[in-house]
Amino acid sequence: MKPLSQTVEFDAALLNKYNQPLPRYTSYPPATELSPNFDTTSFRAAIALGNYKKTPLSLYCHIPFCETACYFCGCNTIVTPRKGIAAPYVDYLVRHIRQIAPLISRDRRVHQLHWGGGTPNYLNIHQVDYLWEQISQQFTFDDRAEISIEINPRDGDRQYLNHLRQLGFNRISFGIQDFNPTVQAAINRIQPESMLFNVMDWIREAGFKSVNVDLIYGLPYQTVDSFRETVEKTLALNPDRIAVFNFAYIPWMKPIQKRMPASEMPSSAEKLQILQQTIAQLTDAGYVFIGMDHFAKPNDELAIAQQTGKLHRNFQGYTTQPESDLVGFGMTSISMVQDVYVQNHKRIGDFYRALDTNQLPIERGVRLSQDDLIRRTVIMELMCQFQLSVQDLEAKYHLRFDLDFNDYFAPVLPQLDALEADGLLKRSRDGIEVTPSGRLLIRNIAAVFDAYLGDRTGNVFSKSI
Incomplete structure (x- = not known):
């Protein structure tokens, strides 16, 4: 991984343009x-x-x-x-x-x-x-x-x-x-x-x-x-x-x-x-x-x-x-274990009743698909490192899935082109690098790879800025 510039640039026009409700991506799927x-x-x-x-x-x-x-x-x-x-x-x-x-x-x-x-x-x-x-x-x-x-x-x-x-x-x-x-x-x-x-x-x-x-x-x-x-x-x-x-x-x-x-x-x-x-x-x-x-x-x-x-x-x-x-303990806490996310009961009475009957106090959950896991890797690399190595991503999933980044994500490449045109990121054969202007809008960049975003209503999330 190449050394990362730790500067951040403030561009009010870009922030206004991209300020929209989006997940915070503490997980993917959210x-x-x-x-x-x-x-x-x-x-x-x-x-x-x-x-x-x-x-x-x-x-x-x-x-x-x-x-x-x-x-x-x-x-x-x-x-x-x-x-x-x-x-x-x-x-x-x-x-x-x-x-x-x-x-x-x-x-x-x-x-x-x-x-x-x-x-x-x-x-x-x-x-x-x-x-x-x-x-x-x-x-x-x-x-x-x-x-x-x-x-x-x-x-x-x-x-x-x-x-x-x-x-x-x-x-x-x-x-x-x-x-x-x-x-x-x-x-x-x-x-x-x-x-x-x-x-x-x-x-x-x-x-x-x-x-x-x-x-x-x-x-x-x-x-x-x-x-x-x-x-x-x-x-x-x-x-x-x-x-x-x-x-x-x-x-x-x-x-x-x-x-x-x-x-x-x-x-x-x-x-x-x-x-x-x-x-x-x-x-x-x-x-x-x-x-x-x-x-x-x-x-x-x-x-x-x-x-x-x-x-x-x-x-x-x-x-x-x-x-x-x-592993999360207590009401409403969330666990992320391998390819499974679960959340415990949000109401204290439901949490107590589950334990009284020797049941796991789980209210809801999801098991991630192969596609979820690939997209999670991409989103978390961008959120944490502000860059993505295509070679590393393809190598990680090569044994389980013959992954070619450009083919796999072909439907969203035009969105990346638009973000690059606005100066939020730079694309190369090696991958993606978020620019200093794009760091404040990292949620917008990550959202390009979110397969669920179109199914969600906008008022579920806070705005990106």
């Missing part, structure tokens, strides 16, 4: 293709195949609870200040882990563990210890495993954060969204600046290897000037990674978003100005644009992995870990 008409024996067979191949493991635990609702949120959460709800859930989560773990060979090493939500630090220390102990007993962890957790900074103190680090968590993420008090009030997420800096100090003091923070642009009362200040304060925190998400206003899917004043949200033109300014601020400060909405310091593992062609992507986002089988 989760929208999972079906309730799914035979769960395929999931068991996929686990067995992973055992045979000794595929590394990535584990995910979903903690769905939040004490209060953030009006911008699009996650699957249960909002309640009554923390007694967590105890039975942790018990069922452990039952789920014990149900799946015997199916997986103990010689398969866990390279990645992530606790997400919701708010994982909704759990008290004793619940954290119990869940950690059960996972540790059931699986074999690699000595260099990436063990990460998302936290709500409003619910974390020095003792709690130190305890997480002492257990073995080495990466941590928390949401800032915006430093501006007016914006925070509009989205129901009050986080004083002093509190955020205290939390970062405690995280550094505890010795976490890497810290990620999230920002969101497109929220009510945000302006170019106000968001500039938010980015400046974020840089003062000095995180290792920064995610800058485009707010997806989808009140027809997330009714709670109606509580925000839509009339005060920045216009499309102003959002583009905010994005352009933010990219300039972060790259001028030395951060590398990884892709989509992620930035990292040049010595961070994400940046290094991308330069060496070892960056991967799954439902947890970008990762430096080897290609792994992702």
Whole structure:
């Protein structure tokens, strides 16, 4: 793989032209293709195949609870200040882990563990210890495993954060969204600046290897000037990674978003100005644009992995870990095992009832075809490395499928020609290389190879910018 330029160029005309609802391609096919008409024996067979191949493991635990609702949120959460709800859930989560773990060979090493939500630090220390102990007993962890957790900074103190680090968590993420008090009030997420800096100090003091923070642009009362200040304060925190998400206003899917004043949200033109300014601020400060909405310091593992062609992507986002089988525990979590994707029940009652009857708590799933696997390889290479080697792709599938790239993808080559004419990519005999102007529109480039896109309605996804 050739060395990759890490520059990104902002072209407002192109961004406006291609700004359309598209999948984020944390998987291919996207989760929208999972079906309730799914035979769960395929999931068991996929686990067995992973055992045979000794595929590394990535584990995910979903903690769905939040004490209060953030009006911008699009996650699957249960909002309640009554923390007694967590105890039975942790018990069922452990039952789920014990149900799946015997199916997986103990010689398969866990390279990645992530606790997400919701708010994982909704759990008290004793619940954290119990869940950690059960996972540790059931699986074999690699000595260099990436063990990460998302936290709500409003619910974390020095003792709690130190305890997480002492257990073995080495990466941590928390949401800032915006430093501006007016914006925070509009989205129901009050986080004083002093509190955020205290939390970062405690995280550094505890010795976490890497810290990620999230920002969101497109929220009510945000302006170019106000968001500039938010980015400046974020840089003062000095995180290792920064995610800058485009707010997806989808009140027809997330009714709670109606509580925000839509009339005060920045216009499309102003959002583009905010994005352009933010990219300039972060790259001028030395951060590398990884892709989509992620930035990292040049010595961070994400940046290094991308330069060496070892960056991967799954439902947890970008990762430096080897290609792994992702196994999700808890309600609504998604597993990606070999050629099978499954999602657990989204309703907590359905999740509980399945486990009470010794059933896998799977609500829907899909088994990938040979065509899906080929297209997944193409899309993930573009999303992660910003380039595709035709020779490597053809070699990967040669034994199972006599693949000729130009013949196989002949129907979409005119679309690639159009993207090349607009300067988003360069094609050669060796493959495809995304240009600095095309990096912000990588979802549009990946979508060329999406065989399902024409069957989906446009309001299912957020816009690409």
